[in-house]
Amino acid sequence: MAHNSSSVDGRISLSPGVLLMTDERWPVFTDSGYADVKRRHHPQAILEGSGSFVTDDSVGEELPPSAETAEVLQQHYLPDHITALAANGWLVVPDSRGRVRWTCKQFPGPDWEGWHLLVLVAAATPLAYLSFLRREGIPYLMVGDQRVDLRAALEELGDRLGVQTVVSTGGGRLSR
Secondary structure, three states: OEEEOOOOOOOOEEEOOEEHHHOOOHHHHHHHHOHHHHHHHOOOEEEOOHHHOOOOOOOOOOOOOOOOOHHHHOOOEOOHHHHOOOOOEEEEEEOOOOOOOOOOOOOOOHHHOOEEEEEEEOOOOOHHHHHHHHHOOOOEEEOOOOOOOHHHHHHHHHHHHOOOOEEEOOOHHHHO
């Protein structure tokens, strides 16, 4: 089952240049904004576009080169000790370009307790970014070649993590 909601411009924003999910007011919005959707649909995953975390011209800080091989990095990264933290669900974000520098893996506020970040990546995702995700303990699914393949991602979410209901709050780009 999927429930979709999106903004006209493809972003969740408070005002021009201020992305909601990087703003200190985000916990207030999530406590009320997602509560009704979560209550009605009981999702195991909320799919949000990376554009809600970075702007088109964003370039993340330079990452150190990877110490791991491409063969290791280009596999799903779902360690049991991390997946156990997602007792209530996943905030799933595709980021095949490796632009988002995550500052939190579990999100603030009581409505997000037991929810964990999961990043969707592709084979073309920079190896340094995949290494960054592993160092930060952020699980990821390798789904796609040049870009994230959302159909494959949804299948992996179901097969590997038992996700049956996804709420997509991403903008127009993610919904294409």
